[in-house]
Amino acid sequence: MxxxxxxxxxxxxxxxxxxxxxxxxxxxxxxxVFGEEVADPEGGGLMKVTQGLSTKYGSRVRSTPISEMAxxxxxxxxxxxxxxxxxxxxxxxxxxxxxxxITNHAAKLRFMSGGQTSVPMVIRTMTGSGFQTGGxxxxxxxxxxxxxxxxxxxxPSNAADAYGxxxxxxxxxDPVLFVEHLLSYWTPGEPPERGKAIALGKARIARPGRxxxxxxxxxxxxxxxxxxxxxxxxxxxxxxxxxxxxxxLDMDTILGSVRKTGRVVIVHEAVKSxxxxxxxxxxxxxxxxxxxxxxxARVASKDAPVPFAKHLEAAFLYSHAExxxxxxxxxx
Amino acid sequence: MNAAPDSRTxxxxxxxxxxxxxxxERFISTMLAGRLSMPYYSARGQECIPAAISVLLRDDDYLVxxxxxxxxxxAKGVPPRLIWAEFAGRSTGxxxxxxxxxxxxxxxxxxxxxTGIVGAxxxxxxxxxxxxxxxxxxxxxxxxxxxxxxxxxxFHESMNLASVWKLPLVFVCQNNRYAEHTALATGTSxxxxxxxxxxxxxxxxHVDGNDPLAVYAAAQEAIERARSGGGPTLIExxxxxxxxxxxxxxxxxxxxxxxxxxxxxxxxxxxxxWLADNGHANAGELDAIDAAIKAEVDAAMQxxxxxxxxxxxxxxxxxxxxHAA
Ligand SMILES: Cc1ncc(C[n+]2csc(CCOP(=O)(O)OP(=O)(O)O)c2C)c(N)n1
Ligand SMILES: [Mg+2]
Numbered sequence: 166m167x168x169x170x171x172x173x174x175x176x177x178x179x180x181x182x183x184x185x186x187x188x189x190x191x192x193x194x195x196x197x198v199f200g201e202e203v204a205d206p207e208g209g210g211l212m213k214v215t216q217g218l219s220t221k222y223g224s225r226v227r228s229t230p231i232s233e234m235a236x237x238x239x240x241x242x243x244x245x246x247x248x249x250x251x252x253x254x255x256x257x258x259x260x261x262x263x264x265x266x267i268t269n270h271a272a273k274l275r276f277m278s279g280g281q282t283s284v285p286m287v288i289r290t291m292t293g294s295g296f297q298t299g300g301x302x303x304x305x306x307x308x309x310x311x312x313x314x315x316x317x318x319x320x321p322s323n324a325a326d327a328y329g330x331x332x333x334x335x336x337x338x339d340p341v342l343f344v345e346h347l348l349s350y351w352t353p354g355e356p357p358e359r360g361k362a363i364a365l366g367k368a369r370i371a372r373p374g375r376x377x378x379x380x381x382x383x384x385x386x387x388x389x390x391x392x393x394x395x396x397x398x399x400x401x402x403x404x405x406x407x408x409x410x411x412x413x414l415d416m417d418t419i420l421g422s423v424r425k426t427g428r429v430v431i432v433h434e435a436v437k438s439x440x441x442x443x444x445x446x447x448x449x450x451x452x453x454x455x456x457x458x459x460x461x462a463r464v465a466s467k468d469a470p471v472p473f474a475k476h477l478e479a480a481f482l483y484s485h486a487e488x489x490x491x492x493x494x495x496x497x
Numbered sequence: 498m499n500a501a502p503d504s505r506t507x508x509x510x511x512x513x514x515x516x517x518x519x520x521x522e523r524f525i526s527t528m529l530a531g532r533l534s535m536p537y538y539s540a541r542g543q544e545c546i547p548a549a550i551s552v553l554l555r556d557d558d559y560l561v562x563x564x565x566x567x568x569x570x571x572a573k574g575v576p577p578r579l580i581w582a583e584f585a586g587r588s589t590g591x592x593x594x595x596x597x598x599x600x601x602x603x604x605x606x607x608x609x610x611x612t613g614i615v616g617a618x619x620x621x622x623x624x625x626x627x628x629x630x631x632x633x634x635x636x637x638x639x640x641x642x643x644x645x646x647x648x649x650x651x652f653h654e655s656m657n658l659a660s661v662w663k664l665p666l667v668f669v670c671q672n673n674r675y676a677e678h679t680a681l682a683t684g685t686s687x688x689x690x691x692x693x694x695x696x697x698x699x700x701x702x703h704v705d706g707n708d709p710l711a712v713y714a715a716a717q718e719a720i721e722r723a724r725s726g727g728g729p730t731l732i733e734x735x736x737x738x739x740x741x742x743x744x745x746x747x748x749x750x751x752x753x754x755x756x757x758x759x760x761x762x763x764x765x766x767x768x769x770x771w772l773a774d775n776g777h778a779n780a781g782e783l784d785a786i787d788a789a790i791k792a793e794v795d796a797a798m799q800x801x802x803x804x805x806x807x808x809x810x811x812x813x814x815x816x817x818x819x820h821a822a
Contacts, residue, residue, distance in 0.1 A: 225631065229658065230654070230661060232654035235619075235654035235658040236620070238617065239620055239621070239623040242561075242621040242623060242626070243631075246628040266617065270612070270614075275816070278815075279594075279595050279596060280814070282604060282610075315817065
């Protein structure tokens with residue numbers, strides 16, 4: 166591989182994903198990769214996640230024309246025959262032009278065929294505000310897919326999870342949307358254990374605590390530890406749950422934590438209304454209403470398209486102060 | 498260079514056409530009698546196309562078809578009794594009654610996907626063909642669609658992708674001159690859809706879809722090209738659907754003379770006459786084929802109605818592999 170490890174004992178998400186794809190392709194010749202510019206002559210992917218793979222695996226790694234509908238549909242077709250396509254949709258907003266193969270076909274063919282066929286494909290995509298790319302290049306649209314039975318949604322926040330979850334997603338017998346955060350790609354973290362998959366549908370307690378459960382995934386996992394650290398100075402002990410797999414939700418881990426703390430703040434970069442936070446909150450209310458010590462708080466982006474100007478973009482996203490205030494609000 | 502079909506093949510085509518026609522007629526009469534309830538998109542009038550193509554296909558070649566696809570399924574070898582059971586919502590149906598007429602799947606006969614989304618089968622066909630290409634298993638994929646579907650983006654993206662990747666794929670546009678209530682010229686910028694192939698650097702063949710010999714010759718060329726690594730072909734087969742867009746459609750939008758001319762060109766009686774006139778079979782032999790087919794339709798229907806309705810517990814099964822969530 167051309168990608169070098171930054172420090173011997175650390176890994177970035179770019180490296181971790183590259184290793185996961187390499188290891189999966191080496192282990193199973195039915196794993197194939199395609200998407201716009203993923204092959205080496207075209208740069209090895211927008212974020213270089215697929216760099217080196219086409220050189221190593223030849224025609225199993227292909228750059229496609231700018232035809233999201235065609236190549237996403239092609240992944241569905243190849244997956245039905247038992248191949249394991251991993252495709253790259255350059256940015257999450259571009260999923261809007263290939264919703265049909267995903268929601269009408271990938272997610273439904275197992276069911277509509279009465280279990281005769283399945284679609285074990287992985288759709289990698291990336292997004293994140295903070296780059297001033299405006300309204301069509303930084304949305305978080307995971308709720309669209311969580312609202313579609315038949316597809317899983319994975320959103321890792323660190324290198325070790327990214328590696329294990331990618332292996333898990335490739336081995337999973339059903340379609341998986343795998344959302345990577347643009348800001349997190351180069352953050353060094355614990356290196357993954359090569360060859361070890363993480364099963365989908367399992368959240369992780371990122372920080373144990375007693376007083377308040379903070380639930381997040383993807384970008385918010387960069388923010389929650391910072392806020393928790395600050396609040397610890399005031400004697401507020403936060404437990405952080407990293408969902409990792411957003412759908413299906415790991416309710417055992419979530420409810421286990423909430424049973425302990427009785428207070429919940431859910432934080433995500435996606436806009437607030439009709440979002441993942443609403444579903445998580447509802448499920449907690451359905452199970453633990455009487456054990457809650459305060460109403461559940463949601464902190465999310467404003468209900469608006471992502472704006473361009475730097476200060477507006479910052480105002481669109483939640484702030485650490487908002488998270489902190491929400492946590493304190495549950496303790497009033 | 499391509500061989501004309503021998504008598505055996507010609508009769509195999511006839512048998513498939515007869516099976517398509519007689520199952521179709523029985524589906525409709527059973528619906529009208531109130532014993533079957535479904536959105537049914539009859540392909541009566543188009544049976545010659547898949548019948549002539551599928552005698553050239555291997556059992557393990559892949560088929561993608563659309564809501565108007567029972568003819569494609571039967572021709573490819575999906576057992577009619579499983580289709581009947583599917584339409585009747587029975588546990589013995591191809592998909593346990595969870596797919597229905599728009600989503601029949603039967604991998605054993607190569608019928609991989611039936612879609613109700615116009616144009617959506619073509620990208621998936623690209624993927625089936627990609628799989629065959631990477632595995633080198635020699636399978637060819639046939640993806641069927643209508644004239645209206647040639648105006649959706651998926652058609653154009655797929656034609657381009659298939660051409661760029663030289664996929665073993667045959668695009669079959671069954672041009673019945675209407676997309677729902679929209680006449681061809683109202684929605685399509687070009688007279689011959691086959692000409693669109695030129696934009697994608699692939700051969701486009703325009704044939705009389707009611708003529709088994711013409712369809713056979715085009716399919717032979719396309720399948721041979723696909724199987725030998727020569728890439729995709731677009732076949733446009735001109736035809737007509739006699740029972741409107743779906744059962745219940747009055748067909749008011751079709752000018753009477755056009756409809757009459759289409760019925761006069763009905764491929765089924767026309768092919769019967771041709772077979773007899775050219776000494777491939779006499780009327781008695783063809784009647785015997787039809788009688789055997791009708792008995793099979795009786796049995797298929799009986800099988801369906803004798804089968805148990807699918808258990809309602811199936812509503813939440815097959816969503817994921819593990820049946821959970
Ligand atoms: C994407 C999409 N748009 C609209 C429809 C509704 N619709 C179903 S069939 C049809 C007409 C398609 O005509 P054509 O492709 O010529 O096929 P035919 O029905 O004539 O066989 C339409 C508009 C649909 N199913 N999918
Ligand atoms: Mg049509």
